[in-house]
Amino acid sequence: MIAVGYTMIYGVILLINFAHGEIYMLGAFFAVTFISLLGLPFYVAFFLSMACCAICGVLLDIVAYRPLRQSPRLAALITAIGMSIFLQNLAMVIWGSRPKPFPNEALPAYFEKTAVSFSGVNLSWFHLFIFGVTIVMMVGLNLIIKKTRWGKAMRAVAQNQTMAALTGINVNRVISYTFALAGALGGAAGIMVAAFYNSLYPTMGYVAGVKAFAAAVLGGIGSVPGAMLGGVVLGVAEAFGAGYLSSLYRDGISYAVMIIVIIFIPAGLFGKVLKETKKSM
Amino acid sequence: MLLKLDNVKTYYGNIRALKGISIEVEEGEIVCLIGGNGAGKSTTLMTISGVLTPVEGNVLYQGQSIVAVRPDNIVQMGICQVPEGRMIFPLLTVMENLDLGAYLRKDKNGIKEDFERIFRLFPVLRERRKQHGGTLSGGEQQMLAIARALMARPRLLLLDEPSLGLAPILVDSIFETIRQINEQGTTILLVEQNAQLALQFSHRGYVIETGEIALADSSTELLKNEQVKKAYLGE
Numbered sequence: 001m002i003a004v005g006y007t008m009i010y011g012v013i014l015l016i017n018f019a020h021g022e023i024y025m026l027g028a029f030f031a032v033t034f035i036s037l038l039g040l041p042f043y044v045a046f047f048l049s050m051a052c053c054a055i056c057g058v059l060l061d062i063v064a065y066r067p068l069r070q071s072p073r074l075a076a077l078i079t080a081i082g083m084s085i086f087l088q089n090l091a092m093v094i095w096g097s098r099p100k101p102f103p104n105e106a107l108p109a110y111f112e113k114t115a116v117s118f119s120g121v122n123l124s125w126f127h128l129f130i131f132g133v134t135i136v137m138m139v140g141l142n143l144i145i146k147k148t149r150w151g152k153a154m155r156a157v158a159q160n161q162t163m164a165a166l167t168g169i170n171v172n173r174v175i176s177y178t179f180a181l182a183g184a185l186g187g188a189a190g191i192m193v194a195a196f197y198n199s200l201y202p203t204m205g206y207v208a209g210v211k212a213f214a215a216a217v218l219g220g221i222g223s224v225p226g227a228m229l230g231g232v233v234l235g236v237a238e239a240f241g242a243g244y245l246s247s248l249y250r251d252g253i254s255y256a257v258m259i260i261v262i263i264f265i266p267a268g269l270f271g272k273v274l275k276e277t278k279k280s281m
Numbered sequence: 282m283l284l285k286l287d288n289v290k291t292y293y294g295n296i297r298a299l300k301g302i303s304i305e306v307e308e309g310e311i312v313c314l315i316g317g318n319g320a321g322k323s324t325t326l327m328t329i330s331g332v333l334t335p336v337e338g339n340v341l342y343q344g345q346s347i348v349a350v351r352p353d354n355i356v357q358m359g360i361c362q363v364p365e366g367r368m369i370f371p372l373l374t375v376m377e378n379l380d381l382g383a384y385l386r387k388d389k390n391g392i393k394e395d396f397e398r399i400f401r402l403f404p405v406l407r408e409r410r411k412q413h414g415g416t417l418s419g420g421e422q423q424m425l426a427i428a429r430a431l432m433a434r435p436r437l438l439l440l441d442e443p444s445l446g447l448a449p450i451l452v453d454s455i456f457e458t459i460r461q462i463n464e465q466g467t468t469i470l471l472v473e474q475n476a477q478l479a480l481q482f483s484h485r486g487y488v489i490e491t492g493e494i495a496l497a498d499s500s501t502e503l504l505k506n507e508q509v510k511k512a513y514l515g516e
C-alpha cells in the first residue's frame with residue numbers, strides 16, 4: 001500500500017517522495033496518540049489518523065516540494081530525503097526513539113477471535129480487517145483514477161502539466177489531492193502494521209519505505225497496478241527467503257530484488273507498456 | 282477590443298524571447314501571427330495563456346489585465362490554446378481527452394451538444410473515440426487537439442502551427458475547419474510558419490521577427506507586400 005503511494009506521486013509529478021515512509025510512521029503514532037491520550041475508539045482513531053496523514057501529505061508538498069516545482073529534479077529528490085530525516089527526528093522528539101507497543105486493549109475484542117479456519121490455518125478477524133481494508137482501498141483507488149473527473153485530471157497532470165493547465169486544470173490542486181490520497185493510504189498502512197506487529201518506532205517508515213520503493217520499482221514505477229503486484233511479489237519473495245534462507249535476510253531481499261530489477265528490467269513489470277506507447281507517439 | 286497585448290516582454294532566464302510585442306484582436310476576427318522558427322510565436326501564445334509571465338507590458342482581455350492570472354483561470358475566462366505539437370494526452374482515450382476539454386464546464390446538456398457538434402466537424406474522432414490519443418495519426422491528433430479546445434466553448438481560440446507536420450490535403454481541410462469554427466462565432470489568433478496559408482485564411486496579420494513585430498496589416502495587403510513575399514512566401 002505504501003508502494004502505491006510512492007508510485008502515485010511519482011506517476012503524477014515524477015518525484016520519488018522519500019518522505020512517504022515517514023507519513024506511514026506518523027499514521028501509526030497519530031493513531032496511538034489518539035487512542036491513549038484522547039481515549040478514542042480504534043475505528044475513530046483510524047480514520048482521524050488517516051485524515052491527519054492526508055493533511056501532512058499536502059503540507060509536505062506545499063512546504064517542501066511546491067517551491068521547487070520548476071527546479072531540477074535532483075533538488076526535489078534531495079529535499080525529499082531531507083524531509084524524511086527531518087520527520088523521523090521530529091517523531092523522535094515528540095514520541096521518543098524507543099519502540100512503543102500498540103495499545104492492543106483499544107482494538108475491538110473480536111479482532112482476536114478466529115473468523116475462518118481451514119486446514120489448520122486460522123485467520124482472525126483482524127487479518128480479515130487488514131485484508132478487507134487493503135482490498136477496498138486498492139479497488140477504490142483504481143475506480144477514482146479510472147472513472148472520476150479528478151482521476152482523469154490526475155492522469156492528465158501526470159502526462160503533461162502544461163497541457164493539463166491549458167485545459168483548465170488547477171495543477172497544484174490536483175497534486176495536493178494526490179498527496180492527500182497517498183498520505184491517507186500510507187497512514188492507514190502504518191496503523192495496521194503497527195497494530196499487527198504490536199510495535200511502532202520513528203524509523204519504521206524508513207525500512208517500510210525502502211521496501212515499498214522496491215515494490216514500486218519492481219512493478220514499474222509510475223504504474224499503480226504495477227505497484228500493487230510488486231508489493232505482493234515482494235511479500236512472497238520475502239516470506240520464501242526468510243523461510244528457506246534465514247529470517248535475517250528478510251530485509252536484504254527487498255534490496256536484492258530492487259537491484260536486480262534496476263539492472264535487468266529497469267522499466268519494471270508494468271513500465272514496459274508505458275514505454276512502448278510513448279515510442280509510438 | 283477582445284485581446285490586446287501592450288509592449289509585452291517575456292524572458293526565459295536571460296534569453297529575451299519577446300522584446301515588446303503589441304497585438305490587437307477584435308471580436309470575430311481571424312488574426313494571424315507569422316514568422317520564422319524561433320521568432321517568438323509560441324512564447325507569445327504561452328504568455329497570453331498565462332503559462333509564462335511577462336516581465337514587462339500588459340495583456341488585456343476584454344479590457345481587463347490577465348497578467349499573472351493562473352492558466353486554468355484564463356481558460357475559465359474563455360481563452361483556449363491548441364499548443365504547438367498538439368500535446369494530446371497519449372495514454373488517455375479520445376473521449377477522455379475531449380472530456381478534459383470540458384473540465385471546467387458544468388452544463389451537462391451543453392457538453393452533450395458540443396460532443397455532437399465536434400463529431401459532425403470531425404467524424405473520424407467518433408470512430409476513434411475509445412482509442413488512446415497516442416495511437417492516432419498526426420492529422421487525427423491535430424483534429425483532437427482542436428476539438429478538445431472547442432469543448433471548452435472558448436471565445437478566443439489560440440492555434441499554434443496547426444499545419445505542422447501534416448500532409449497538404451489534410452492541411453487544407455484543417456484550415457477549412459478553422460474558418461468554419463470562426464464563422465460559428467469563435468475569434469481566432471493563428472500562429473503559423475506557413476505564411477501563404479495563414480494569410481489566405483485570416484483577416485489581418487502580424488509579422489514577428491526575433492521577438493518584435495516587424496509588420497502589421499490586413500492579410501490581403503501582407504500577401505502583396507514585397508518584404509513578406511521575399512522572406513516568407515518564397516517568391
Ligand SMILES: Nc1ncnc2c1ncn2[C@@H]1O[C@H](COP(=O)(O)OP(=O)(O)O)[C@@H](O)[C@H]1O
Binds near residue numbers: 293298320322
Ligand atoms: N523553454 C525555453 N527556454 C529557453 N529559451 C527558449 C525556450 N523556449 C523558447 N526559447 C527561445 O525563445 C525564442 C522564441 O521561441 P518560440 O517562441 O518557441 O519561437 P517560435 O514559436 O516562433 O518558433 C527562441 O529563441 C527560443 O530559442
Ligand SMILES: [Mg+2]
Binds near residue numbers: 322323324365
Ligand atoms: Mg513555435
